[in-house]
Amino acid sequence: MPLADGQLQLGPVRCAWRPYRHGRPAEPLVREWLSGELGTAAAALEIHRTEHGRPHLGAPHADWDASWSHSGEGLLMALAQGLRVGIDLELRRPRPKAGVLAERFFAPEEAAALAAMPDALREPAFVRLWCAKEAVLKAHGQGLSFGLHRLAFELEGEEWRLEACDPALGTPADWTLRTFRPAPDYLATVAWRARWT
Template sequence: MVSQLPLAHWHHQGLQLWHLAHTPGSRGEPLARTVLGPALGMAPAALPISRSERGRPQLDAPLGGFDAGWSHSGGHLLVALGQRVRLGVDLERIQPRPKMAEVIARFFHPAEIDWLLGLDEAGRQHWFFRVWCAKEALLKAHGHGISFGLHRFALLARGSDLVLAHSDVELGPAASWQLHEWAIADDFRAALAWQVAGACDNGGHEHPYPPR
């Protein structure tokens, strides 16, 4: 894989993120290696990347203290890197979802259902993709992916922000999770979720902020 200059490179609370142009239909890992390698002082091909039983990428020794993830959609690839954290990144294209209300009612947490189905169509469209993208990022960080169950934790609005309002015990305390989300392009949402390594050993937690 030939290295390319990232479209953007950010530093956020000790984490690094890269936005790269991506060829639809191609794998994300080879391109992710081209930015992770230099950042970690290794040749891209030499990076010790393996997969968990559930397919989550992980960095092995001597880079076991680092975590990395990537997500691609359309012509975009996001790559994230952090140390002493578990992180997940997701990228979603905003497009019409004719059965959006059915998806919410079937798969989301009861508090999210009450909130999202109470919005008008424009509001529901806006928040649905933000919630979905953030849920994917958090579950990638956790390592189980979407099979864990979207209904087992709730992301709710606090003003213009999303907060983790309820966390399943297996995810650890809600306060242990950090979330950053943004629009990477007019029709794409991006989300980065991370947790200090080992924090999920504690019980679930209710966030004090109500939805708005």
């Protein structure tokens, strides 16, 4: 369902949607939203980057975690306290190479499950799986460079459930994922887990 007034609460994670123009820096829009959520002037909000480019908030908001993703003309942001959070947004569009990408980058069982689907279902299932994987990897902090094959999902009905993952990600039981439609023609997944010690 689309976000009412651009905001959505998914368990402990706050999400927000903003219109976005491709090629424009997203961080000023994110900073504006975060400043309102955290009660801090946008200019005073500290946003740092890890060596892998993952954003994290500085003092006095270091216990909060933020993630954002843009696709098409949309920007989706997530914020949570005491958790690691990752979010991915995808615009619905033709993906003629979805099968090739799945074979090359996904776990073999995932690629096989996608290949066995009727043509009409394969592309939407690929996008749902891509969103889920990318949300977890963004929360983890290394993004796609960590390897899409290092976490494996199993199809249950129309939903993908995290079945196995590299020990660096913790265990599948550590993760909570929610897939939703923040706006017409968009799909998103937000993933979160307790912070690593």
